[in-house]
Amino acid sequence: MRTIFIITFFTLLNFQFGIAQNIKGKIIDSATGESIPYANIKVGESENLVSNAEGYFTLSENNSRDEVELAVSYLGFVQRLLTVGELKRLNYRIELAPGVFQLNDVKVSNEKPNPYEIMANVKANLARNYKNETAASKDLLFYRKSDYFKPKLIEVEIDKSTGFTKQALQKANSDLKRFSTQLISNPPMEFTDILCNYYSTKTKKNDKFQLSSKMEVLKATKLKNEGRSSSLEELQKAAMNTMLQHLDSTKYYRFKSGLFGSRDTISLRKDFNRNRNKDKTKEKTNQLLSTKSSLNSFLSDSNFLESNELDFINNTELYDYKYEGATYTNDNEFAYVLSFKPRRSKAKYLGKLYISETDYAVLRTDYTLEEGEKLNNFNMKFLLGIKTSQNISKGTITYKKKSEDDTYYMQYAAIEQGQYFYLNRPLKFIELTSSEKDVLSLDLKMEVNVSSKTEFLNMSRSKTTAAAIEKIKEADFKFTNIKSYDPKIWKDYNAIEPLQEMKQFKSIN
Template structure:
């Protein structure tokens, strides 16, 4: 009898654990099998989640009951309604059917309309569609940042060393080669996740309304391996740790790079901090994680603001009809059966135009409900080329993104989801000399440093929920400081209780390197 009772209890415990697990799925095109990025998944007509670029999504534990209803929508496709139980029966794979596209001439109010006239109406209605009312609002936001450096080559070679034998120099270079190989085999990367409440309101300053914000971080996680540097500064410091094995730990050194100029960097085995870095550290001493999070949120919203940011000249530039070429690509249904969505393709028409992509425009109010954009191949946003003079070259040559907007009951639109990816090419070929600081300053160790790499940064911003609040609620909102949970590898359970963005496989596979 006791054995049977124990068996039943264990079965029930196992059953409860099964129920408590989050549920993951994937969304694809039923005809091509291609993943559908940034599809909207409504959970029981309340909170929503967004599929990632691989089409993946995860329903959190609190909503993972078999009876939970999912409403999956994607512009240009028929909406799918199914329960978690039904999702399990189709092996967690949702195949969405393409909707009907009309490619014939479009008429509105008996007037023929083309892509250029649609875009003219978009510009005319920009402020009305995207200017906030200023009323207090609370958004619950999930924000993910990732940085990945992909070295193509890294070479650090000791070329001279006072008092070293040939064998000692050879042994040192072997260790430096191992360091460089490790960087290439295990590309530096870092991921940061934050879930926070974002409060907005307005205050009067000099008789004008000014937007104000508060950030209350609920949870923040940093996935980073100290042995896999993610910035050039980190790489420099890791390299220094290797270099100082070949320097006198009791001495101080000055670094000289190249023939032009000396970098005023005082280094020792106990401290690798430049004079400028130290002053910056003192200036930032008062800066907290909370203040950084608030600043980061504000900067991101500015960088995705289609009203004022010059990156979106394909939307907000006064020379729309000349700068870009627009073409009508069809019309599809939206979630509102009484509202169609125009599909507008765009590409550069003049040399200074840099982007190509697709805009989805509401027929009712000419609001852009989604924008996909990519930097044209061969174009760059910024860069320098001093390769043959100083051994340095940099080019910001990759930029793409997606913006998804949702309409409030008050009529204006807010940014529900945004994805931004930026990349740059970096080339460095410089000699480095460590000069011992003595009365006469003498050279101690010299190196040749050569590196060629691509650096990619990605940011994702997702409003999980939005609600109106009172001015009193805004004033009562607190902004306590917080600490990041530091993890050396991805842990799928870290966000099990929350609605987030499904990580890409690269993040799931991230782990520390010994």
Template sequence: MQNKYALLFFSLLCLTGFSVSAQQLTGKLFSKETKESIPYAAVQIGENYGVITNNEGEFQINVDRFSANDSLYFSSMGFVEQKIALKDFQPKSSIYLKEDVSQLENVFLVNRNLSIEEIMTKVNENLDKNYTYSLKKFDIFSRKQSTTKVLDMEFEINKATFLDKSVRKDFNKSIDSLLNVNKNSTNTSYSESYTQIFIGSSLDSLKVDLQKVTQLKDETKAGDAEDFSSQVFEKIAKNLKSKNTFKVKSGLLPIDDSLEVGESFRVKENNDSLLTKDVKSTHARSMKHSANLHPGKLDFVEDFEAYDFTQEKITGYQGEMVYVLNFIPRKGRAKYHGTLYISSETFAVIKAEYELEEGEKAAGMNLKFLLGIKYRRNKNTGIVIFKKNAQNTYDPIYLKSSTQDYVYLNRSFKFKENTDDRSNRIKFKFDLLVENESYTNQELLIVKTEPITAETFNSFKEKEGVLIDKIKKYNAYIWKDYNIISPEKDLQEFEY
């Protein structure tokens, strides 16, 4: 569906630790003191290459480019870093990290005791210096889980001059079948991808090398309001015989005076591939606008005066002293609670954990009675982790977000063919109602970051896209040559 209709339809990862090959090592991290697993810990070889443990403390890392004398480094906030030579690493190892209590004895290393207000002010003052993404290449693994609960779904044609009486019955039958499959259903899908992103001299210049995409999805069901709308419009397009454009209105609102129905309504005939241009636009928006990539855009950083902060302790992470600040809402406009981890030297946000307060909404609009549209984001939690690079700035190494959205769409649409032959002009009108809740969990692992030259950026040529590897059950072998986030149990066992 074209971008101009996005508002109307709210377009608004075998077993864990699969058998070790010559290239892939797997294991799990635990706290030596508590014996609890350590999620989101860094597992690295060298400065700019590594993975993150998943929510269950598990990891897998491809090491085919390294020698037996190279070492894996394991680090997590508040723990002593540990290293193990590849030649000494045992398959499916359990690694125990010791808590770094010595850091509390080194508080004197901080130049002076700063107030929380002073710390947060310095965070904001140093944002431009600490986070810069120009002339860089990122290798990114992405995993997305989407679950949609269809609460209600209706479609009714009020007028359709393009439908002969002989095909009207079959058309309505196909629509009823579509409704029966989707109404009151719950659909879960997974998608994974590995992409290289090249950034030029500014965030406005970006190129994408889409390398691999997998999809685990029941395509007979609609994933969301847009999916259902596309399925309906595909059926309309199959019955619509016109080379002319159409005037389109929804209620009193004109949408388009010259809509090319075949292009705008028809679902992509080739849905087995993912186009570079589509991935590029998504990453371009993220690089420019995502608060996770730009801590200054995080509500509790940008508007820190609306929050109450308490300093928990000072700890260490990968050679840096770190302030640990908890925050809760103080003023009405504050929406989140969580924890910030801030470098005492550079005042960079190294890690942020946040969750939307109960009863708050992260975003939304309610035009239900005026325009038949309602949207609300009822849940928004996230984790973002950064690491200092050789240039003493910070690059993201892991991002995780979980959202819950409610969407209600109840609209009437009118189409009138643009033709001088009024007696045979095609007209049709239909009512569409879709109400659903969607739950999305997305993780990004930045496997590798490296600086590039303007010449490298300019010389890179994008390809059109890549074929989607569609699967019915998770298969870890697909990713044997890549660094990814180790799959959790739900994904390992999911199939349809």
């Protein structure tokens, strides 16, 4: 009897454990054993998932039953259909077989397609395939932003002070050194996750269609070190406050760098900062408007029809294209596979395109800056002590056909951008009096890399009406600040599985 009781207990325990936990799987290449990033996982009939950069994905609790069906696909590989029960028996690993081949291998054509003719057709059909629809839609979106501040060098030293004692000067330099050392040894990073319903439609005004959108935030979290930020603006404020603590808190100052002076007045006076905060509060947009504006810009910049950055689609004369073969799409149609690289100096990117044979829509692109290439380069290092350039620009974007009108919408995007900054300049803090006088002067030298990665997933899409959108009342929201990643927060949703760096991050006060 005791043995039966123990077996029954553990059976029930395992059953409870099985239905209470999110299921995590990994997608790999059957030929190489390597993980497959950004593969599409259709869950049941409505929701979509994408594997992360390490090939992992997580099913929500609601979709962890054995009978739930999964359709796993990735352009260039053969689609695989299975159930959650089969996933468990496969030890949570799904192998996809490569599926790129020459068209003549399947007797579609005996003539090798011309990649430049394919790209000419892509351009000719951009407006049709990616037009901004007027129909109203409701999209369940997941949006993740990861920000990194990676300093190589930060040196700040006050070399001259008027009216400061020697001890005060030493204390100021000590505080600045501690501030810079902390940044280098523990570089700040920040992870923001947002799940929302996004409603959009086009309304005609003055013979022009304008986007009208509304956002309903369902969950929003922010993971970062408390009191720290990964943005240059926030870090500049922190450094400025460190220096201001050693100035007279009852006076007003401005700062000057070489020939360049600031018109901004700075001070630690309570009445001064209280008034400034009031002004900022009046001007400050709420979190919802700021987030929606950022999302709208991201959608526009990632649209093949509207983007100015993705010139390998719009300015084909700048690039060399090569036909690599063909593959099946999820709809059992063919897609051409083209690689591209710069032909002229204005071209910056290399990568790969997957293009529908039926309507010449770009179904997917993987792109990155060619080695050594930079964008928006500004180099006045020897004259002004300033150098900056965008040294990272890469991404993966996938588009999916709409069922209602055969145009395309962005289903997934992973965009990474990075900026390099070098600054080596003298700074002065000047007291504002009837006769200006130097308060302190210092030397600032810094070399940093700032980068961000944005991931976007359209989890489900449905029709609605402009009238229904008009009735929706938007509400502002606040981020839930968390000190470490907790998968329980997203147990009811198919959010994008985070990378190990996010899972291992723990907030340090």
